[in-house]
Every structure is written in C-alpha cells, then in structure tokens.
Amino acid sequence: MEKRVTFRGWLLPLLLIAPQVIISAVFFFYPAAQAVWQSLFIPDPFGLSARFVGLGNFEFLLSDKFYRASFVTTAIFSVLVTLCSMIPALFLAVNADRLIKSSGAYRTLLIWPYAVAPAVAGVLWLFMFNTRVGVVSWYLGQLGYDWNHVLNGGEAMGLVVFASAWGRISYNFLFFFAALQAIPKSVIEAAAIDGARFWRRFFTVVLPLLSPITFFLLVVNIVYAFFETFGVIHTITAGGPQQATTILVYKIFADGFVGQDLGSSAAQSVILLVLVGLLTVVQFKYIEKRVHY
Amino acid sequence: MTKNLLGAIAVTGAVLVPLAAKAQTEVQFWHAFTGRLGELVTAQVADFNASQSDFTVVETHKGNYSETLNAGIAAFRAGEQPHVLMVYEVGTATMMAAGGAIKPVYEVMAESGADFDPEAYIGAVKGYYTTTEGDMLSLPFNSSTPVLWVNRDAMAAAGVDPDTDLTTWEQVEDVLGQLQAGGEDCPLVTAWQSWIHLENFSAYHNVEFATKDNGFAGLDTELKLNGPAQVAHLSKMGEWAADGKFIYTGRRNEGGANFRAGECALFTESSAGYAGISSEAEFDFEVRPLPYWSAVASQPQNTIIGGASLWVLSGHDSDEYKGVGEFLSFLSSTDVQAAWHQNTGYLPITSAAGDATRASGFYDENPGTDIAVIQMTANQPTANSKGLRLGSFDQIRGIIDEELEAIWSGDKTAQAAMDSAKERGDALLRRFEAANR
Numbered sequence: 001m002e003k004r005v006t007f008r009g010w011l012l013p014l015l016l017i018a019p020q021v022i023i024s025a026v027f028f029f030y031p032a033a034q035a036v037w038q039s040l041f042i043p044d045p046f047g048l049s050a051r052f053v054g055l056g057n058f059e060f061l062l063s064d065k066f067y068r069a070s071f072v073t074t075a076i077f078s079v080l081v082t083l084c085s086m087i088p089a090l091f092l093a094v095n096a097d098r099l100i101k102s103s104g105a106y107r108t109l110l111i112w113p114y115a116v117a118p119a120v121a122g123v124l125w126l127f128m129f130n131t132r133v134g135v136v137s138w139y140l141g142q143l144g145y146d147w148n149h150v151l152n153g154g155e156a157m158g159l160v161v162f163a164s165a166w167g168r169i170s171y172n173f174l175f176f177f178a179a180l181q182a183i184p185k186s187v188i189e190a191a192a193i194d195g196a197r198f199w200r201r202f203f204t205v206v207l208p209l210l211s212p213i214t215f216f217l218l219v220v221n222i223v224y225a226f227f228e229t230f231g232v233i234h235t236i237t238a239g240g241p242q243q244a245t246t247i248l249v250y251k252i253f254a255d256g257f258v259g260q261d262l263g264s265s266a267a268q269s270v271i272l273l274v275l276v277g278l279l280t281v282v283q284f285k286y287i288e289k290r291v292h293y
Numbered sequence: 294m295t296k297n298l299l300g301a302i303a304v305t306g307a308v309l310v311p312l313a314a315k316a317q318t319e320v321q322f323w324h325a326f327t328g329r330l331g332e333l334v335t336a337q338v339a340d341f342n343a344s345q346s347d348f349t350v351v352e353t354h355k356g357n358y359s360e361t362l363n364a365g366i367a368a369f370r371a372g373e374q375p376h377v378l379m380v381y382e383v384g385t386a387t388m389m390a391a392g393g394a395i396k397p398v399y400e401v402m403a404e405s406g407a408d409f410d411p412e413a414y415i416g417a418v419k420g421y422y423t424t425t426e427g428d429m430l431s432l433p434f435n436s437s438t439p440v441l442w443v444n445r446d447a448m449a450a451a452g453v454d455p456d457t458d459l460t461t462w463e464q465v466e467d468v469l470g471q472l473q474a475g476g477e478d479c480p481l482v483t484a485w486q487s488w489i490h491l492e493n494f495s496a497y498h499n500v501e502f503a504t505k506d507n508g509f510a511g512l513d514t515e516l517k518l519n520g521p522a523q524v525a526h527l528s529k530m531g532e533w534a535a536d537g538k539f540i541y542t543g544r545r546n547e548g549g550a551n552f553r554a555g556e557c558a559l560f561t562e563s564s565a566g567y568a569g570i571s572s573e574a575e576f577d578f579e580v581r582p583l584p585y586w587s588a589v590a591s592q593p594q595n596t597i598i599g600g601a602s603l604w605v606l607s608g609h610d611s612d613e614y615k616g617v618g619e620f621l622s623f624l625s626s627t628d629v630q631a632a633w634h635q636n637t638g639y640l641p642i643t644s645a646a647g648d649a650t651r652a653s654g655f656y657d658e659n660p661g662t663d664i665a666v667i668q669m670t671a672n673q674p675t676a677n678s679k680g681l682r683l684g685s686f687d688q689i690r691g692i693i694d695e696e697l698e699a700i701w702s703g704d705k706t707a708q709a710a711m712d713s714a715k716e717r718g719d720a721l722l723r724r725f726e727a728a729n730r
Contacts, residue, residue: 042727043728044390045366046366046369048391048392048394053727060720132542132550132551132554132556151698239691242702254688257363259691260687261688
C-alpha cells in the first residue's frame, strides 16, 4: 500500500517545487521558446533584421536529402554509442563485483576516464588513430590493415563511436556497480543453492533486478549520444568523410556557430528537441513496462 | 537608501568623467592570432601606441578565425562591439551584407583624415575587399596565396632530377609517375583542397567559379565549379588518388605535418606555410609557382588570396574612428608592412612594401619568398580572378570538401560530385540572398 502525504493549503507545496520550476523555466522553457520563435525567421547574423518565413526553415531542411540522411547517421551513431558504453560497463561492473580483494582499486581506475572532457578524449583517440603518427594505425598497418578514417566512412564512424563511448563506460560502470551491490545476497545464494551457475544466475536473477538502472542508463545514454557528443565529432572528423559522421547536433553547431545561419540552426534544434522528446516518451511508454522495480 | 545610492553614483560619475576625458581615446582591436603571429601583432600595436599620444589601441585575442568572428557578432548584438575586428576571407560576404553593422574603411579613412591612398595596395589583394565601384570596405591584413612546395631530397631519392620543370600539371603528372616508380609512397599531398584546387584553380586558369563575377556583382550568383576545366583537373586528381600518387590527409592543412616530416615529395600549400616549413624541415626544400594545365590556359592568370582583413564596426564616436583611421594607416605604412611580410611569409599589402623588401635584399637571401608576390601580381586581375564573394561560403566549402572526398575515395566521378556540390551550394546561396535582400 502506497503512503501519500497531503499538504494543507497551497503555499508550502508551491514553495517546495518553486526552485525546480524556476530552474527549468530559466534554463529550459525560456531558451526552448526562443528557439521555436527564432526558427520561424531568417535573421542576419548581426541581429539587424529578421525576415519572417513561417515554416520556411523547416521546409528548407526537410527537402534537403543530406539533412534527412543525417537522421539515419544519428540513429546508427546513438545506438552504437549506447551499446558500446553500456555492455562493457555492465561486464566490468559484474566482474568488479565478484572480486573480494582490491575491488576498490579497480573501481577507482575504471572511473578515471569519466574525468576526461569529450573534446580531449577526441584528441586522444585522434592521435592514436592518426593515419600518419597513430600508434594503433601503425600496428594495424603491421597486420596488413590500411587504416584511413580520413576517407573511409565506416572507420570514421567506428572511431567517433569508440571515442564517445569510452568515457561513458565509467559513468555507466558506476551506476551498474552500485546497483549490483544493492542486490540482496540472499536472492543470489538461494539461486546458487538451487544449482544455478554464475552466468545462469546473472541472466535469470541479476539482470532482471538491474532493469530499473538499465532503463535509466538507456535513457540517459541516448540523450548523451544525441546532445553531448559534438565535441568529439568536431575534433576527430568534423562530420566527414563526406557526411559519414554528421549527426544532428553537430550540424546544429556547424550551421549556427560556424556558418552563422541562425534560422536554420534554431529550426534544427527544435526538430531535435521534438525527436528526443518523442523518443523518451516511447521509452517510458513501452520499455518501462518491462522494468521491474 | 536608493536615493543615497543614486547620489553616490552621480558623485562618482562626476569625479570620473573629467579623468576619463583626459585619458587617451581607446580603440579595441580583436584578432585571431596566437604564437609567433600573436607576438608580432602585439609588437605592431605597441609600436603604434608608442608612436603617438592621442590613442591607445588595445589588442585582444579571441580564438581562431571563426571564434573571433562569432565573438564580434555576439558583442555587436550586445552593443559591446570592438572598433576593429579581424575577419577571415570566407566571412567577407557576411560582413559586406551586414550594412548597418560595419563602417567601410574608405569612409573611416576619409573622415579621420589619415593618410590613405587606395592605389598603393596590391590589386589582387585589395580586390578581394573592394566593391565593384572601387571602394575599399576592409583593410587587407594577412594575405597568402597557394604555391607548390618541393622536397628536393625526396625527388633525388626517387631518382628524379630535383630541377625538373614543374610549371604545368602535365609536367607534374609525369613526375608523379616517376616518383612512384622510384619508390616514393607520397608523391603529392595538399592543404586546403577547395581553396587551392577549385577556387584558386579557377582564377589561375581564368575560368568562372561562380556567375556574377564570382559573386562580386550581385547576390543572385550561382556556382560554376562543375565546368569542364575544373572537372578535368579533379578527374586527374581522382585518378592520382586511386593510383596512390596523391595522398589525401584531410580538409585543412593536415598534409603539412607529412610534408614537414619529409614524407612527401610535392605539396600544394599556402605561401604562409613558409614559417613552419623553414623551421621544421630537415631536408632541402624549394618553392615553385602553382602549376597550371597548359591544355586549359596558354599561360596562367593570377592566383587569389586567403587570410583575413580588418573590419571597422559601427556604433562608436567619431574621435574613436579617428584613432582607428590612424591605426589602419600605420599598419599600411611601408616599414610596418615590409617587416610583417618578411617575418610571416604573408604577402605585402602595398607595392611599396614589396619594393622595399626587394631593395633590402631579403628575396636574394631567402630564395622563393617572392614567388607568391610575383604569381599574384604578374597579371591584372580579371572578373574571374579578383576573388570570391559568396554568402554562406564557410558552409559551401564544407559541401565542396564532402564532395571532393567522394572523388578521392572513388565513390563519385568528378562530374557527379561537382554537379552535386553546385546544386547544394546554390541552395545555400539562394538562402543567403533571401536573408540579405
């Protein structure tokens, strides 16, 4: 039976939610409304004049087949980043959780990469895979593989996915590890007494119990892949070769802050906002049903 | 309380105003230079401040070219704009279209009464920043032009005579084959592919890059980069890329690292690559003029510039503009320009600075440093070789880069790629036209 607290009067509850509402209004609703408003105009960069074009910016974007193609690129990128950051994190967390000795040291070391800023991570990976001086590309060359992400779109995509996912593994690891520690030992011991071996226990007992945190991380990681990865793309590929790594958020940055096309950039951010909103609704509506709390 | 506070502010203001009026007039100058170039700019500003007592120029580094432009635009929107803003050549059309935000240099100079003779500036440099009526809108600051860099040791190692004539692409093609046969695995590399192999290529062969005099004569311009001359050149480059004779390293000047490390034989790059190459290269190198196709043009026209110019922003007092005029006049003076040209490898912006450099014997001591100047000034610029003035040009260059990559990887023919670049670029030009009508 759920316990619900009821307030008498309105003042106290309003005061209690006020900080959150104010922060959302200042940092989210106001800028979002501005973006929607701006997306209806083609302004000049200096803000001297703006021509009202109605939905013209959206029409211009959606009739561009390269823009439409970047939806597919974004989908591939986001799915890969989410998988590549969650699966290794879960694997590492499970193994660190099994350790009796020195799990603290492993834990600390595994969290380190999270402290590296995305743009710096981008530069690190760029150097390792540099076609001329890169350590990794040199070893690949020794093995007879000619690594060239400057011209090969698949390799470029792989590189930005790894660079984006790498730092994220630590973040996910932290959550998985905490969730694993919270699973009552009695449940696992009961399964063990029933004769279930480690991986069987993992799939039938541990994984279902981890589902709330897995769902949370799924949502957070997809949002990360959509919004926060442009630093990595900017430093490693700048969207190339051709348009192999041009994801939606990078195009917003490039068109708005390099190309000075603020109308198109605003329209793109509105499209992205709606897209991620819908995606989150879908996740909560369909995937959350399979989550056991 | 409020009254007291206001009173206090009024008193402070009254005390401060006379002090401020006594101080020198400040001129804010935002630029994009760091390192050695940053030091040289700081020195120029210090020299100007020491040369007179009425004005103080305050220079501020605002990041790379596009960050500096962004900072200037954001400041203008907030009403805090600097007097002088450095803008790269790609942003020229954006600045020109922003009529209310800028104060044309010819106007600043006329009002300030500073020394200013538009004829003193080198035509090919000045043309980029001048209207079709001949009014100079921004002051050329750092300008460079593409040349061919040769690693003589690499040529010799592959059994090719380092003194082989490389005037035409036909000759270069032969040499690329010989270099490869001689075991060179990076015969040719380039920086800034769109700038060198399309924009400069078109001017150098006197063919249109875009209609309406490359955009100088109107916003209703269309790209012409899918013409037969450009497509023939890019097809050849595509063949060379497929054969491993041309190595693609990236959209910017990534190839410079390969060349300076001695890994590549030939390198098409800006003349301003001089500073880096001369300090790092541990091999015998040489500068040659950019090659041309003798099948397309019997002799080359002139190349065009890259780099940045100084724009004066509107919204300041007239005595401050007087200071701006004095400062710009100082920067254009022969001694300052000659020193800048010799220290950086950028082109001199006035003919007098070029002559002074020649007279000082600098070109004799540093062979090849005058090739860029000769290449740009050999012929009077035509409508096709005056420069480019296209809106949204940074994005268009991005599109061109993407399409060129499709050629180098063999995904598209040169014709298909350039047709696509034209179609996509024209859409942006129409959008820019609509925004600035």
